[in-house]
Every structure is written in structure tokens, then in C-alpha cells.
Amino acid sequence: MDVRQQMDDLIEKLNAYNEAYYQQNTSLISDQAFDLLVKELQKLEAENPLFANPNSPTQRVGGSITKSFASVTHQFPMLSLGNTYNAQDLQDFDERIRKTLGEEAFEYICELKFDGVALSFWYQNGQLIKGVTRGDGTRGDDITNNVKTIKSLPIRLQSKTFPESFEIRGEGYMPLPSFEQINEEKIAKGEAPLANPRNAASGTFKMQDSGEVAKRNMECFVYAYLGTENPFQTHEVSLNYLASQKFPVSPTWRKCGTITEVLQYIEDWAEKRHELPLHTDGIVIKVNDFGQQERLGYTAKSPRWAISFKYPSEIAKTTIEHISYQVGRTGNITPVANLKPVYLAGTVIKRASIHNANEMERLDLRIGDHVFIEKGGEIIPKITGVDESTRKPGALLFSFPTHCPDCGSQLVRMEGEANHYCLNDANCPPQIKGKIEHFIQRKALNIENLGVETIDLLFEKGIVCQIADLYDLNSERFLGLEGFQTKSIQNILSAIEKSKSIPFRQVLFGLGIRHVGATIAEKLVLQFHSIENLQAASFEELIAVPEIGERIALSVQEYFSKETNLDTLSRLKAAGIQLSEEITEIVLEGTHLVGKSFVISGVFKNFERDELKAKITAHGGKVVSSISAKLDYLVAGDQMGPAKLEKANQLSIKIIREEEFIQMLN
Numbered sequence: 001m002d003v004r005q006q007m008d009d010l011i012e013k014l015n016a017y018n019e020a021y022y023q024q025n026t027s028l029i030s031d032q033a034f035d036l037l038v039k040e041l042q043k044l045e046a047e048n049p050l051f052a053n054p055n056s057p058t059q060r061v062g063g064s065i066t067k068s069f070a071s072v073t074h075q076f077p078m079l080s081l082g083n084t085y086n087a088q089d090l091q092d093f094d095e096r097i098r099k100t101l102g103e104e105a106f107e108y109i110c111e112l113k114f115d116g117v118a119l120s121f122w123y124q125n126g127q128l129i130k131g132v133t134r135g136d137g138t139r140g141d142d143i144t145n146n147v148k149t150i151k152s153l154p155i156r157l158q159s160k161t162f163p164e165s166f167e168i169r170g171e172g173y174m175p176l177p178s179f180e181q182i183n184e185e186k187i188a189k190g191e192a193p194l195a196n197p198r199n200a201a202s203g204t205f206k207m208q209d210s211g212e213v214a215k216r217n218m219e220c221f222v223y224a225y226l227g228t229e230n231p232f233q234t235h236e237v238s239l240n241y242l243a244s245q246k247f248p249v250s251p252t253w254r255k256c257g258t259i260t261e262v263l264q265y266i267e268d269w270a271e272k273r274h275e276l277p278l279h280t281d282g283i284v285i286k287v288n289d290f291g292q293q294e295r296l297g298y299t300a301k302s303p304r305w306a307i308s309f310k311y312p313s314e315i316a317k318t319t320i321e322h323i324s325y326q327v328g329r330t331g332n333i334t335p336v337a338n339l340k341p342v343y344l345a346g347t348v349i350k351r352a353s354i355h356n357a358n359e360m361e362r363l364d365l366r367i368g369d370h371v372f373i374e375k376g377g378e379i380i381p382k383i384t385g386v387d388e389s390t391r392k393p394g395a396l397l398f399s400f401p402t403h404c405p406d407c408g409s410q411l412v413r414m415e416g417e418a419n420h421y422c423l424n425d426a427n428c429p430p431q432i433k434g435k436i437e438h439f440i441q442r443k444a445l446n447i448e449n450l451g452v453e454t455i456d457l458l459f460e461k462g463i464v465c466q467i468a469d470l471y472d473l474n475s476e477r478f479l480g481l482e483g484f485q486t487k488s489i490q491n492i493l494s495a496i497e498k499s500k501s502i503p504f505r506q507v508l509f510g511l512g513i514r515h516v517g518a519t520i521a522e523k524l525v526l527q528f529h530s531i532e533n534l535q536a537a538s539f540e541e542l543i544a545v546p547e548i549g550e551r552i553a554l555s556v557q558e559y560f561s562k563e564t565n566l567d568t569l570s571r572l573k574a575a576g577i578q579l580s581e582e583i584t585e586i587v588l589e590g591t592h593l594v595g596k597s598f599v600i601s602g603v604f605k606n607f608e609r610d611e612l613k614a615k616i617t618a619h620g621g622k623v624v625s626s627i628s629a630k631l632d633y634l635v636a637g638d639q640m641g642p643a644k645l646e647k648a649n650q651l652s653i654k655i656i657r658e659e660e661f662i663q664m665l666n
């Protein structure tokens with residue numbers, strides 16, 4: 001094999017391992033073997049710089065190429081639970097308990113089974129000292145910094161009644177609103193969305209940069225106390241105590257005397273659980289008394305004193321009738337499976353997204369295939385697999401189209417991209433309509449009162465054929481269109497007028513440049529200030545901006561290379577849209593507070609609150625509004641709120657008085 005081939009093979013392998021590890025959370029290779037392969041590739045790259053490949057995992061920044069979490073041995077193995085699926089299984093479980101406990105009375109505690117990542121939190125002398133993943137049950141990854149971003153998890157305990165050292169177990173999760181927001185942003189950037197909240201949570205807790213983890217608002221529910229010293233008699237008492245000490249205990253648990261009561265709990269939560277901010281896939285039934293738990297003991301894999309009950313699975317099987325291809329606003333083509341309608345978790349499913357050609361290839365979909373449909377918590381159900389046993393021999397593969405289903409232009413798949421694109425953005429109807437809808441959304445030009453149906457209508461009538469046409473609208477243009485009252489027309493026109501004062505960063509996002517989501521737009525505006533500067537920026541200048549990579553830089557340059565876009569921009573400018581933003585550069589009075597964050601609370605002698613805030617920023621510090629584990633200082637004035645003080649104490653945040661603050665400035 002020649003060197004180049006050898007390098008390409010290594011890259012492909014490493015990328016596949018990385019993807020399995022970071023996206024699917026499965027380790028296909030040991031850490032040592034992985035690191036050896038990376039070293040081998042680095043060596044070949046150093047010896048053969050001509051063959052360097054930008055796709056190489058060695059080119060990635062940060063820690064994402066090595067799996068560098070320390071491995072930690074659990075003090076108590078992290079076991080799993082036996083599963084039950086019906087009342088009979090539960091009666092059998094109950095029977096087994098009775099056999100061991102004999103005549104003794106006992107109770108159960110029922111809890112929801114949270115569908116996230118099992119985590120173990122170690123406390124010593126009242127401090128959270130470690131956060132560890134389950135790993136293989138015996139050893140897990142030390143992800144303490146990531147765990148510390150969970151705002152509801154106490155880092156320092158007030159109570160002195162806890163033993164010197166103990167462990168709390170719980171489930172880490174990504175709240176559904178965060179999950180949905182991240183996916184919205186990913187889709188806006190043209191990236192593949194995260195598969196489901198559980199994968200999202202395990203991927204996030206394994207990120208190398210805890211700053212990134214913090215942005216994702218991770219949460220947890222705790223469900224067990226463990227320790228060589230156990231001050232509690234029952235699980236119930238431990239849950240109540242943990243809750244009183246501000247541990248995030250979900251209040252959804254219930255004490256049950258009999259299996260009949262357990263079945264009632266199961267029924268009560270069957271639907272209600274969908275209202276929670278995380279997925280639950282069943283319930284966990286635990287014997288309440290710790291002494292009885294000990295007597296019941298463990299099998300090699302799971303405790304005999306607990307079992308889980310799984311709600312009926314939300315998977316269905318059906319046939320693919322055909323695949324249609326949807327064109328998104330950036331020209332990205334999404335294959336959508338049209339299914340023989342099937343009933344699944346309360347709704348009839350007729351369509352499922354297949355995301356992109358990679359996913360189609362992975363599923364190896366053939367015409368007439370029977371497929372499994374799963375409804376995680378995502379709104380759109382997904383095809384998770386094919387029932388190959390029912391596939392007819394010689395069934396033909398679905399093939400990705402070569403031309404746009406809407407406008408007929410040839411599709412293009414860029415190097416390294418999962419998506420195919422239709423590049424005819426100026427004339428392809430779904431792209432044009434999609435761009436207008438993107439432009440008017442709240443995070444962009446926020447033109448309320450102009451719904452999707454109105455856009456469709458205005459487009460079909462040839463009145464609004466691109467975003468700049470919105471600013472030529474007047475009441476005459478609505479003449480003869482059905483369903484518009486004078487009042488609603490006025491509302492639309494005044495919303496359009498109001499959009500002229502929307503800041504440039506939102507306008508830039510609204511332009512819908514491929515890969516330029518709201519965050520990237522903000523970064524570009526902070527750097528370049530005006531559309532003219534952005535247009536004039538060279539490729540090198542673009543990629544020099546933090547977080548702007550080659551893909552985004554190319555996309556920005558491509559946007560400005562098109563005559564139609566330049567025409568749109570000059571019309572927007574003429575209409576009075578904000579295409580520049582004044583960025584006031586702060587001249588620092590001092591640098592003593594650089595990198596430090598402050599919360600201000602109370603009343604001060606020498607400063608008004610705004611003055612104090614200004615002082616902090618003028619010395620390079622940051623003022624934040626709420627106390628979190630990452631906060632550096634709480635500046636305490638008179639009449640400070642007791643809740644803030646308690647929270648700061650709990651998180652061992654440094655509390656300073658006004659005088660100390662003034663000293664810090666000097």
C-alpha cells in the first residue's frame with residue numbers, strides 16, 4: 001500500500017472511531033490503541049507534508065482527538081436493573097421479595113426511570129469532589145468539570161450531618177428545551193441535528209471543554225445515596241433529606257404498599273410523564289428499607305431489591321412507499337420517507353425524515369423495505385432500521401436524485417459534506433420561500449403578522465419574490481387578495497417598517513447565508529461591523545475570526561460573489577435596513593478584573609449600581625445576573641437578599657464588600 005493510501009485509511013478509521021465515540025457514544029477501540037493510531041498518522045503527516053489532508057483528525061483543535069478523561073474505579077459498582085414489561089412480571093418480582101423477607105412487612109418506592117446518562121457524584125467533607133460516568137460499571141470517566149456545570153447540583157453542602165464521605169447517584173440529562181434549541185441552531189447552520197436527548201446528553205457530558213458544556217444547561221435528578229456509612233434507614237428518608245439539602249430530587253416519586261398501588265403509579269404517569277422536561281422510559285420500583293435491601297442483595301448484574309418497568313416501546317414497523325426529496329432554504333436536500341400509515345404513540349405516522357444521503361446509505365434502504373420507526377421525543381419520527389428478514393431478494397436500492405426535484409438543476413455534494421445542494425438559489429421556489437420565511441422570523445427581522453401562508457400567497461401571486469420585495473409592499477399591493485382586512489394589512493406594513501431598526505447582526509443572520517447561524521452572524525458583526533467590510537474581507541481575514549472555519553468563510557465569499565445577492569443588499573440598504581453596527585470599543589481603565597465575573601447585590605455607599613457595573617467592565621470584568629458555580633465574586637452591599645447570600649455560600653463563592661472591591665481595582 002502506498003503512503004497516501006495508508007494515511008487516508010488511517011484518517012477514515014480515526015474519524016469513524018471519533019464519530020462513534022462522540023456521536024453514538026460507543027467506544028470501538030481502547031484509548032491506547034486510538035492514541036497509537038493518532039501518533040502513527042501524525043508521524044506520516046510530518047514525513048509527507050504534501051499529502052496532508054484537511055479532513056485529518058489531527059487537524060482538529062482542542063482535545064477532541066484524544067480521549068483524555070481520567071479513568072476512575074467506582075467505589076461501588078454501577079449496576080443495571082432487571083426489566084419488567086407487564087403486571088405479571090411485577091407480581092413475580094413481588095413474590096421473590098416476599099420469599100426472602102418472609103412475614104416481614106415492606107414497602108416500595110416508585111420513581112420515574114429517567115432516560116439520560118447515569119452519573120455518580122462523590123462528596124468528601126461536604127464538597128463535591130468528583131463526577132464520574134458509568135463507563136463499564138466498574139470504571140468510568142472522571143468528568144468532574146462537566147458535572148460542575150449542572151446548576152442544580154450542590155457543590156458545597158451546608159449540612160454537617162452528612163458522613164465525611166459518600167456518593168450520590170443520579171441521571172444527567174439535557175432538558176428538552178435546550179435539546180430543541182441546539183437542534184434548531186444546528187439545522188439553521190446546515191448541520192445534522194442531534195439524534196435524541198439521551199445521545200445529546202452523553203455526548204455533551206463527554207465534551208472536552210466544560211465551557212461548551214455549560215452553554216447547554218445540563219441538568220440531573222438524583223435517585224440514590226450510597227456510602228459505607230449510611231445515616232438513613234429508608235430510601236424515602238434519604239430522598240426527603242437530599243431534597244431538603246437542595247439536591248435535585250424529582251418530586252415524582254411515591255411510596256406504595258402493594259403491587260396494585262405500583263400499577264396505579266404506572267398508570268398515573270403513563271401520559272403525564274410526557275409533560276416533564278426530559279424523557280422517561282419507564283419506572284423504577286425499589287424496596288424502601290435499606291436493611292431489607294441488604295438482605296435481598298444482588299445478582300452479578302443488578303440488585304434483587306429493585307426492578308424497572310418499561311412502558312410499551314414507541315417503535316412501529318411499516319413499509320416505505322416512496323422517498324420524496326425536500327429542498328430547504330439553503331438548497332439542502334432532505335430525503336423524506338413516505339410510509340404506509342402506522343399508529344405510533346398516539347399519532348398516525350405517514351412520513352419520516354432520513355436526514356441526508358449518508359443516512360440513506362447507512363440504512364441501505366431498498367424499495368419495498370419494512371422499516372422500524374421510532375419516536376424518541378423528537379417531533380419528527382425516525383427510521384431506525386430495516387427488517388432485512390422480510391426483504392425480497394434483488395430489491396432495488398433507493399438512489400439519491402441527481403437533479404433538484406423542484407427546479408431541475410443539477411445537485412452538488414461538496415467535499416466532506418453530508419448534504420446534497422441545489423445551487424439555483426435565485427430561482428428555485430422552495431429556496432426562495434424558505435429564505436423569506438427565515439428572514440422574517442423572530443431571531444432575524446422579526447416581522448410579526450406575516451405568516452407562512454401569507455408568504456406563500458404573496459410569492460405565488462408574484463408580489464414578493466425575494467426578501468427585498470417586502471420593502472416595496474404597500475396597501476395597494478394587497479388589493480384583490482382574499483382574506484386581508486385593512487387592519488391586518490396595516491399590521492403587516494407597520495411590522496415591516498419596524499424591522500428597519502433591527503440591528504445588523506440579526507439582519508446578517510436573516511440573509512440566510514449558508515452556515516451563518518445567529519451566533520456566527522454576531523461574531524462576524526463584532527469583527528467587521530458593516531456589510532461592506534464583510535464583503536471586502538479576504539479568506540484569511542475571515543478564518544482569523546474565532547470560530548469561523550473554512551467552510552463558513554467560503555460560504556460568505558460565495559454569497560458576495562453572486563450578483564443577485566448584491567442586488568438584494570443594495571435594495572435593502574436603500575430601504576433603510578441596518579447593514580452596519582457601531583461597536584463601541586471599551587478603553588479599559590485597568591486590567592485587574594480581566595476574566596473575573598461578578599454578581600452585584602444590595603445597596604452601596606460609593607456607587608450607584610450602574611456605576612459599579614461600569615467600573616467592573618471598565619476594569620475588564622464581567623457582570624452577570626445570577627449566581628452559579630462558575631461565578632468568581634459576589635459584591636455584597638447593604639440589604640442584600642438572603643437567597644443570594646445562601647446560594648453564594650452553598651457554592652462557596654467569594655463574597656466581598658464594597659471596600660474590598662475598591663482595593664481590587666488598585
Ligand code: IVH
Binds near residue numbers: 112116134224284308
Ligand atoms: S436506581 C442498581 N433509579 O437506569 C441500579 N436508576 O438500568 C440502581 N435510571 O443506570 C439505579 N432513573 O441510569 C435508578 N429513578 C431511577 C432511575 C435509574 C433512571 C437509570 C440509571 C441506571 C439504569 C438502570
